[in-house]
Amino acid sequence: MASQPDCAPPFSQCFLSARTQQDIERDEQIYNSYEKLTSQLPIRRDWSPFDLQLFQSFWIPTKFVPPCMAIQAHFNPRPSDILLVTSPKSGTTWLSALSFATLHRHSFSLSLSDNPLLTRTPRQCVPLLENFFFHRTIPNLNVLPSPTIFATHLPFSLLPESALRCRIVYLCRDPKDTFVSLCHFLESWMISSTEHKSTTQGFDLSKAFQMFSQGTSTFGPFWDHVLGYWKESLRSPEMVLFFRYEEMMEDPVNHLRRLGQFMGCPFSMEEERDGVVEDIVKLCSFDNLRELEVNKDNKGSLEEKRPPASSFFRKGKVGDWVNYLSMEMAEKLDAITNEKLHGSGLSFESSSVVP
Numbered sequence: 001m002a003s004q005p006d007c008a009p010p011f012s013q014c015f016l017s018a019r020t021q022q023d024i025e026r027d028e029q030i031y032n033s034y035e036k037l038t039s040q041l042p043i044r045r046d047w048s049p050f051d052l053q054l055f056q057s058f059w060i061p062t063k064f065v066p067p068c069m070a071i072q073a074h075f076n077p078r079p080s081d082i083l084l085v086t087s088p089k090s091g092t093t094w095l096s097a098l099s100f101a102t103l104h105r106h107s108f109s110l111s112l113s114d115n116p117l118l119t120r121t122p123r124q125c126v127p128l129l130e131n132f133f134f135h136r137t138i139p140n141l142n143v144l145p146s147p148t149i150f151a152t153h154l155p156f157s158l159l160p161e162s163a164l165r166c167r168i169v170y171l172c173r174d175p176k177d178t179f180v181s182l183c184h185f186l187e188s189w190m191i192s193s194t195e196h197k198s199t200t201q202g203f204d205l206s207k208a209f210q211m212f213s214q215g216t217s218t219f220g221p222f223w224d225h226v227l228g229y230w231k232e233s234l235r236s237p238e239m240v241l242f243f244r245y246e247e248m249m250e251d252p253v254n255h256l257r258r259l260g261q262f263m264g265c266p267f268s269m270e271e272e273r274d275g276v277v278e279d280i281v282k283l284c285s286f287d288n289l290r291e292l293e294v295n296k297d298n299k300g301s302l303e304e305k306r307p308p309a310s311s312f313f314r315k316g317k318v319g320d321w322v323n324y325l326s327m328e329m330a331e332k333l334d335a336i337t338n339e340k341l342h343g344s345g346l347s348f349e350s351s352s353v354v355p
């Protein structure tokens with residue numbers, strides 16, 4: 001039987017509900033068929049530390065392809081549920097913490113130790129949808145509290161029709177910083193996984209850059225990922241809220257107000273007066289979250305798809321790319337970005353460096 005995802009109650013409930021032998025056999029068959037289909041897809045073995053497969057025009061890590069297929073067929077969220085979507089390393093952790101703290105602000109105190117964000121990682125508070133479907137078991141999501149917040153990296157075109165009935169918050173980030181963050185993340189994951197400790201030669205940034213620029217990266221092409229949600233946010237602004245990491249960094253308080261409003265739990269005048277918005281921003285700030293014991297864990301495993309918690313908290317800065325990319329590389333990514341986004345109304349202005 002499959003292992004259970006790295007998530008705390010109540011999420012583990014969806015795997016505990018009574019399952020008959022028939023259910024178990026059905027799930028086995030379903031996942032066997034997904035794995036067969038996955039084995040027929042184009043594959044890139046040169047993206048470290050895991051292979052990518054081309055599934056419906058996006059490069060998905062091999063182990064996530066069957067879960068993506070399962071999501072497409074079996075994810076039936078309620079209209080009250082909320083989906084947080086990002087291309088990897090665009091600020092999922094931050095957005096998860098902010099959304100969780102905002103939605104549950106009446107259940108937990110923001111400063112006392114009963115707030116789950118102080119003892120669980122943001123990823124445990126808002127688990128990745130792909131991880132729910134990773135365990136060769138179709139989870140019973142109906143047992144979860146309503147609303148539930150899910151995070152996902154699925155591109156818009158891969159979402160099932162059913163997902164469009166819930167509200168979606170999309171967060172994107174300058175591709176130069178996203179790429180640099182991704183490289184650090186993958187490298188730290190490789191290093192933390194014991195089986196790679198003695199063999200890792202370090203991360204090949206030039207190779208990864210070449211692939212990323214050509215659109216081959218985790219859940220890439222990056223630009224298609226962003227554009228899918230950007231266009232939908234223009235078409236249905238009441239269903240898709242579109243944020244940029246750089247803008248959120250500049251004015252987190254206002255963005256949080258918009259987030260609360262969009263999620264259906266706007267801040268009241270009284271809360272505004274009491275500084276609740278500012279308190280949530282502070283609770284979820286990079287410096288605060290990174291210092292929590294739970295977020296300092298350095299153990300990870302590639303096999304179990306479990307990155308170290310600490311790898312989600314590196315620098316949290318805008319413009320850090322300048323320390324890792326040559327001007328030539330930066331210009332190349334900017335040129336691709338300009339070309340891909342041309343005429344869309346979306347742009348990533350050059351990110352200024354934060355020392």
Ligand code: PAP
Pocket residue numbers: 086087088089090091092093094177180181182184284285286287289312313314315316317320
């Ligand atoms: P994921 O897609 O794998 O879940 P994600 O959380 O999107 O990762 O990205 C991690 C980045 O967000 C890291 O960026 P960096 O490598 O450039 O430093 C991480 O530091 C940053 N990050 C994490 N938490 C916060 C936060 N509270 N505020 C701002 N940035 C944050």
